Amino acid sequence: MNVALQTPPVALPKAELPKLSIAGVSKSFGDLAAVTDVSLDIRRGEFLALVGPSGCGKTTILQMLAGFEKPERGQILIDGRPVTGPGPDRLVLFQEPALLPWLNVADNVGFGLPAKPRELREETIHLLLRMVHLEKFAHLMPHQLSGGMKQRAALARALAVDPQVLLMDEPFAALDPQTREILHHELQSLWLGIHKTVVFVTHSVEEAVRLADRIAVMATQPGRIRRVIDVDLPHPRDFNSPEVAEIRAAIRDELREELQKIARKEGNDEYVF
16 A cells, blocks of 8 residues: 555656546436437546536446446446446545444544555554544544544545545535535645546536546536536635636536526526526
């Protein structure tokens, strides 16, 4: 386990094989077309956010990247190889942390660790807890933790198996704004240290702009990628800067156009976003 010793790679050549590829993917559930002909390359070590209206297929894409769902057409690739199912190279964090209630924080974090000598196991757990600022709470049970602490514990548990890719499905959506902002800062710091590839699903434009290298704005009916926006700004970001405001406005314009299109289809010409 050497996640803390990894360093961000230098800028990658554009010709290098992407870490993940979504290649002409379509997926339906019964008569509902969740996503149609979606293609997107996700670079090694980047933080990509997926944003869009409810029902645009963000979570469906994440589930296919995880291997929980299979596309009807097209392919999902990791390092150029087809994804055929879940694997330890891809870990998913959901909105609900799903900690085991009968284990304390340390044992929850160590639950997925491969077998190793006790001393090395304890050292690894301590390292992971320190990375998410929970080393003082290792003995607590899940019911004794705040929502933000539970999510930090879930993140440490995911990192315990040293995945190549983190797939995050609105992990902070249920938290209060102040806790969410703290976790944004901690996630940025952690990502800059270990530089895993991250795909982050969110409804929040602010969250996407604060965290991501690139933002894929999705359209719906059917689900597809409307536009990909580069966020070429350093971390941590000044959320009041003109550059951040400009990117945030561009994404909101895209979403406004999409929601107005949906409203017109539904015969609601007075829809306001």
